Amino acid sequence: MPEDGGGHRVEDEIFARNAFIGALEGFVAPEGTRFDAVVGVAPEAHRFYKNEKPELTPHVRLAYPAYSCAFSGNETLDEAITRYRTLGLTDLRRGPSPFLKMRYANTRTRGRSTNPGRGLADPDRLLDELRAIEGGTGSFVEFENRHGDVWRAETHGAYYIAEWNTGDGRPREIGLDDLLDFAVARLYA
Incomplete structure (x- = not known):
């Protein structure tokens, strides 16, 4: 992932509070969308390539535009898995689904x-x-x-x-x- 201009990796900032599912506020989305954060999903939560290329999964973190209200930063692994599966992160027309x-x-x-x-x-x-x-x-x-x-x-x-x-x-x-x-x-x- 790119650096933020100050020598810090943005990826490190996304996962600073939570190693499983992290969010970084301050994202500015293109006009017409209201996303205000970027969420990162760790391999333990997404298991994205588990069938096609299982050896690749441990090395891949996913990133999506998100809403800051959807993440606490304190999600357990089970909660991170649930949030990843239920938020519909690939749907760029989705509205906010606040953490509750x-x-x-x-x-x-x-x-x-x-x-x-x-x-x-x-x-x-x-x-x-x-x-x-x-x-x-x-x-x-x-x-x-x-x-x-x-x-x-x-x-x-x-x-x-x-x-x-x-x-x-x-x-x-x-x-x-x-x-x-x-x-x-x-x-x-």
Whole structure:
């Protein structure tokens, strides 16, 4: 990969925070696209030539235009593999798919996450689960953005939101529409 003009390899910068899937912000895309980052995918995550030329795979890192909101820099190998497989990186018409981890439990529908912690999820799933907990006293949805900020929405006759990393952690009442707008804004930050 080329140098950045200061003797540093851009590739090193892309993978500085994460050896499996790294993103470098500040990319300026051609007019008509909104990409603002470049993502690099390591061979452990892409396994691109595993069938045709398996001996080549360990030596190839892939790079694509991307959206900075899609990557935390702290993805595990399993999360990097999932992001690589689900983001559609070769589709240059794709929109942003922000990084999101969540868990939930709905006392009304009895729906819940099956993993013990927060797992990768699609933003539409977050919005669906936030809507679905209405009327389920004691139900909650926890969600985390790419910065590692965590919020917990609960229902106890009304919606409440608690900001764990960025606030005092005490729940405050919030309307559903405001909650949905709040969640979307935090994912794209």
